[in-house]
Amino acid sequence: MTSLSTRINSTEMLLWENLEEVEEKIRAACERAGRSREEVRLIAVSKTKPVSMLQEVYRAGIRDFGENKVQELLEKIPQLPSDIRWHMIGHLQRNKVKYIVDKVAMIHSVDSLALAEEISREAVKKGVCVDILMEVNVAEEASKFGVSVEEAPELAESISRLPGICLKGLMTIAPYTEQQEDNRCIFRKLSRLAVDIQEKNIDNVDMHLLSMGMTGDYAVAIEEGAVYIRVGTGIFGERNRKVTTA
């Protein structure tokens, strides 16, 4: 007899165990890199996962959640506590910017001036200031969004002139790999690029937030200077194909 409550409890247990394991790995990576644990912020990537699981992860103390679809974000936000910081980490279409600018803590996926201009326009309209990261396709994968390393400094300068938008750093999605060491050079490149742009001393541009590292490679990303790591599978388990929001 497997009652509903035992099933829920085992899911809860699994989430807490996963979080504990992630936390341990974060601490170990920080220690190896001589960084303090407070420098690294864990974003629980909850896309496709039901609200009940997000609530459990919230109860465990997580306050940063990442989603990659506007629709799903809008469905989940009102169902969860208001002190959650929501991170938009997926490709963002310009016509959907207006729905989220005043609801998210940060947009990690700004990859064109046109998108930045739209965010700026909507932010000014709503009287808010939106923190953003520029997405850089460091690995130059054809399947991924993001500007090239070469284009990034110029885009940073253009974004800096827009009102209502604040560029805080860079984001990258490294290639999928079984060997996280493979991605060290990608993270290092992003980190160097941030330093290069920072040294230009552009007004209104700060390059301190690096969003890099996912379930398979966040330890190496931390060693290379990640501030935000985005962990989905490592916390919530494998994703179903079908999206569930209830």
Ligand SMILES: *Cc1c(COP(=O)(O)O)cnc(C)c1O
């Ligand atoms: C899904 C996703 C993640 C999390 O991936 P996992 O491998 O499940 O940790 C991180 N970043 C982005 C942009 C994603 O879309």
